[in-house]
Amino acid sequence: MKCPYCGSLEDKVIDSRTLANGEAIRRRRECLACGLRFTSYERIEEKPLMVVKRDGRREPFERQKIERGLVRALEKRPVSQMSIENLINEIEDEAAEQAKASNEISSEDLGRMVLRKLYALDKVAYIRFASVYRKYDTLNEFIHEIERLEKGQTE
Known part of the structure; x- marks a missing residue:
């Protein structure tokens, strides 16, 4: 996942949680280059x-x-x-x-x-x-x- 601050592609997942009745996953990430913490979401792609x-x-x-x-x-x-x-x-x-x-x-x-x-x-x-x-x-x-x-x- 690309860091929104420095653009690095190196990060680690700190925490993952299921959202929206199991149809999404929220991941807290930390950039290994600059240390910024940010959130990403995964969802099933549907119509x-x-x-x-x-x-x-x-x-x-x-x-x-x-x-x-x-x-x-x-x-x-x-x-x-x-x-x-x-x-x-x-x-x-x-x-x-x-x-x-x-x-x-x-x-x-x-x-x-x-x-x-x-x-x-x-x-x-x-x-x-x-x-x-x-x-x-x-x-x-x-x-x-x-x-x-x-x-x-x-x-």
């Missing part, structure tokens, strides 16, 4: 999960898009990187399970899934993500969402 966008286009599910959205929503919040990683794994697993028959999931279903998980984890992150996902046009829409949050309603 790609496709996301059906609002306009009907289909594109492959990208774990990194979910991660970017969650990291932005959780920025400066008291949530560990490991919690974020677990959240991403849960979303990916749930999306794959929901799309089992057709290997497709709508972007709306995926967004609702992320919102549901964020609602349980961090209310501020939920509002941040919802404001982008639901494309609020006015301040009143944003205030309405906060009022729904206070009442315990997510949909």
